[in-house]
Amino acid sequence: DTGVSQNPRHKITKRGQNVTFRCDPISEHNRLYWYRQTLGQGPEFLTYFQNEAQLEKSRLLSDRFSAERPKGSFSTLEIQRTEQGDSAMYLCASSTRLPSTDTQYFGPGTRLTVL
């Protein structure tokens, strides 16, 4: 299967710990998106990469959140000093063009629980 993959699928951590998630997009996709989704809500945009460049960050992405895509392939999302409010599903998606003209392909998500 050459779809979008995310690791880990589940993460349980204690408040105050740092966590890092990984996303591997479809190999020929140069655009990569991170979203956060809480129960009963639609996905909230966090950040967007075109190749290795981070072109947009939501104001939801506080200073405790950082994302990288060092070689324009896989991406990591790090949350420092986790808080209980960070508990959510973190989704990654990739595409070849902008959402105005292209479908986004989503990974299975990483479910974060902060105790």
Next chain:
Amino acid sequence: KNEVEQSPQNLTAQEGEFITINCSYSVGISALHWLQQHPGGGIVSLFMLSSGKKKHGRLIATINIQEKHSSLHITASHPRDSAVYICAVGQNSNYQLIWGAGTKLIIKP
């Protein structure tokens, strides 16, 4: 008021019924997406359309650009269609999709 509104929020129907989920938007768009999310998280893109109508199996999506409205129809609904259906719109030169809140569909056998 949200830029993308979906109705109904929740829908329960019997197997075999014809299902309609609606999406209205208040912004200019270049494409509208319908996506499906099953319990457990995975989101699957169903349709991307900018005009007219698209059909895939038992699913039909229509859009009326003048009225800023789209509908997703499911014919001969089945319990495996139970999921959250999300409408999202894309705009030219905008990196982000603007998301609706989703419609939770339950099909009872």
